[in-house]
Amino acid sequence: MFRLSRVLSATVVFLGCCAVVPAHGQVEDDLREGDRYFEAGKYKKAAQRYDSAIERSPGLVSADAYGQRAAIFIIQKNYRGGLQFITERAEAQHPDAPEVLEQKALILWLLGRRAEAIDTAESVIAQKPQVYSNQGIIGEFYAGRDPARAVRAYESYFRNRPSSLEKNDVLPRVRLGFSYLAVGRHRAAEAQFDILLKKHRKQPHAEVNARNGLCAAYAALGKYDRAITLCEQIVANPRHVDRGGSVWYNLGRAYLHKKQTGRARAAGNRFIRMRQSSPKGYLLVGDAYFQERNWARALQYYLDAEKLIKGGRASVDLGIKLGATYRRLNRPGDAITVLESVFAVNPNDITLASELGSAYLASRQDKKAINTVDRLIQADDFADLDRADRAALLLIAARALYNLREIKKALRRYRAAYKLRRNDIKVRIGLVQTINLQAYEAMSKGDLNSAARHLGQAYQLDRKSTLTNRNLAVLALSRKRCNRAEKYLAALAKAPGEALMYHRLLARAYLCQRRPNRARAAKHYALAEKYALDPNLQANLLRAEIYTEWAPLLLQSNLDDAIDKLKTAAQLAARNPEVGRAARRNLALASYRRGWRNMRAGKLPAAVEDFQIATRDANLLRGTETRVFEFSLAMAHLENGESNKAIKLFNRLIAMDQPASFLKPPYDAIGLRFFAAYAKYRSGNSRLQRQAAQTFSRLQRRGRRPLGGRLRDLTASTWLYIAGEAYRTGGIDDARQALKNAARYATSSKKMKRVTSNNRIVLAMARRGMPRSALATLRGLAESVPEALVNLGILYDRLGKSRVAYDHWIRARQSGIRVRSVQQWIDTKKRMYGF
């Protein structure tokens, strides 16, 4: 109970001393006596004196004296008497005097007629704000009702109350402190509670209220550690927890800010138990779940809070939270529904507009996004908004315009946002991306200069942007400015996720230099390959590019590996005509090389396969490549025993009727017919060999002798083959004639001559048992023509010299003769004679 009496009496005495009293000796004397008795605390006598003065001359008694007399009623706790005195006597003389009304307000307050008391007190302080007593009751009245009003009243109270009344400050300071909290003046609140603890700790209610208040103040001021320490101490003793449980809420908020979400939720749930009808607890727990990225649970609590929220800023905040949560649950539609409903009621709320705009972007409703934020951007008071808010709106607009491909407008918005917040990474990234998009469009049209210009702008904005640096590197490579490309690629060297492109492009840069560094290029291709093989990256086309460029560097060191890579590249790039074409061409060239390598190594089926790959697609080949490759394939077929295929190919080449410019002299002069004939010569088919012999003869007869003895030898060799086949099939006369022809041409080749001699003797042996001088001739041939040994053996056998015959056949076998009949003769001789 507020004890005003003694204080007021002193005040009244003080005021009374200064008051001007109407002149009448007796009245003055009574009043003076009354004051003296009042000051001495002799209130009864003072009352008598005042009453006497009032009786004598009521009009001559001042308002102060009336006020003083009314104060005595309060001191004597005669509230009704006092009220009656005031209403019948004092107000009759001084109806609006603040000195009288002050006491009336106090009496009404003490009688419990608080509303009337406050009305009266407000009229007093309207005239005299320094009346601290009335300020006090006003403050007390509005403490739970109108915190702002309570703050004003209490501040006046503390400004004007005498220091002697300081010991009564506990409750006023408590109320003032909490009122400060309610109006958001947290520092002032903190100060009040600190004073309470410093000066009034021992007084009842002081410490517990001060600590609760400081718990809230610290939480509100962001002093979370101190808030947690203090609030935890409070909740440790349940008797110190206020009835509203706000300490739990403040503790929960502090936990949340310190990312102790579990504890925040626990505190929030304690608060909910104490204040089930307050949405704050649900919001707190919801925020904790949100921070834990448990969107579903967060949503659940936000929806519980929604049931309790009645509107105002809280509903806006909740709308934003719900919108954000729905978006994270990938329910943009719900997010938009919630945000639209709140936005309809709060169309100028910036945060809400940002959130709604973002939700529209997430659900690809770019036009709605732009419409939502553009209205605020175009508003007159846009410039008055906080920089961060303006930037947020511009960012949304820019993104929406980007998505709508209105690039120039998007750029304008981005640049405006960038001016406001240069350090905002989202703005910078978005702006850089938009400029890169401009550059990309220019590149697509082949306008490299424009692309370069745009990229230059992007580079000025962010020199570390991997997007920009990569594109600048590609542009530089495209323009063959390879050293510059290296410089841009340095930005990708350590950027996460860029290793593949870094190595791939750097390898290309090494290749494109004036003096290509093939070793380094190969090294970086190898590194790029490692990343490209990662199945998560799905970089098949890049892998194809890498292999297409890398494989030619491996042709000397590892031709097989190069071809494997090119085959893979061709497969991977099957759907990309550009890369696929390069891969297939390089594969054709490499296969051609390997075909000749295999030919020289005697791996003929492999050589055929390689040349087939090389000739698969003539559209990939240039100049004489098609003919050279097909020619090579024909030669491979021939060496592989597929003379028919070779002949077919040669004939096709002949039919092209083009000069054989890919043949060296003198072969270019005689042309492809020579090779077609050569294939027939190798065919093993007598008919074709006869054709070959004719062709060779014709070529000789045309006087084209640059091949020297080659044509003659070929002709002789061809006739020898024909003779052999004729002999084999029993055509002795044909064989004889063929041998004659062979002998005619085998003039320069000793080998051919020897073979011819041997075969002539064989024919003679078929006709008669022992041709003349056959033995001597065959002996002379034995060293160089192993077949002569066989024939010698036959002749000795005919002479009955079985052992000699056997020895010759053994020698023939040792010389490489692998004929079944000879082996049978040897076996028979062994078996029969025991050789």
Add this chain to the structure above:
Amino acid sequence: MKRARYAVILVAIIALSAVIVTTSRSDGQRDAVEQLSVAIYTPMVQFANSTARLSYVQGLAKSLRASTGIPVRGLSFTSLSKLLRAKPDFAIVDGQCYAANMNWRLLASARIGGRTNRPWALYSRLGPSLSSLRGKKLAFVKTGCDDSDFIDNAMLESEIDDRFFGEQLGKTDLAGALALVATYKGAHAVFAPLGSHKGLPKVFDSGSVPNPAFVQLNSRLANDLVDRVRETVIGYGGSSAIDGWSAGKTQQYRALRRRMAKRVKRGLFAVPEPMRLDANEYLIEPASVGENDLPQIEQNFEKPPERQE
């Protein structure tokens, strides 16, 4: 009514008889067989004696009779010509003789020692060397079935000319030929199946000769009868000389037939190595072979994200 029924029955009987007659005549107009004969001439098979040979064939004839229901005579001859003059329906002849007369129909091949052929060798009382037999006498079984081809080509593989041996002495059967060499010393060497004489050293193996063949000489016999005969022969038990019979396979007799042909060593034609061309001599490799393509680098230009959100 009764008459009609009888008429129907009579007509049916007549028709059935006509069918039977027609069927029996339709097999190449085969003759009705009242008696069969099977003859044997196998000088290469060492029966104990001629009686044993005769007993064998008669035993076989008995079996044939039992299976065919037709009387069968078993006959034994000492030469092929005599056998052929007797015109038996079936005959058992040595492999060599069947090889020389492959127009006969082979029904079965004899098994001797569990096999349908026997390895032969040249045996000599002068030792294992062929050279030592130059100018000496060779005993052989004179079958009358291209004997010289058999000796010179099948046994000697045309390796030895006809002047090698001083004389070739033919005997009526293997036992006689062996005896001529081993016992009577009238000859120095003989070709015989392996193991046919323990005392004579072997000079060399001369390859397998098919065992006797059971052949059909009378081509006018009904097929079903011949089939029965074949089945009976194949099922016929053995004796000391012939174990039994297996289904006849002509391949081995054909092989012997081929071996009996003279083999001439033909001279070997020399074939030159094919002349090869060196690619360096004639081919100009295009310079463009070194011009590998590079994919266009522009496609690595990164397009910014499709959307900003």
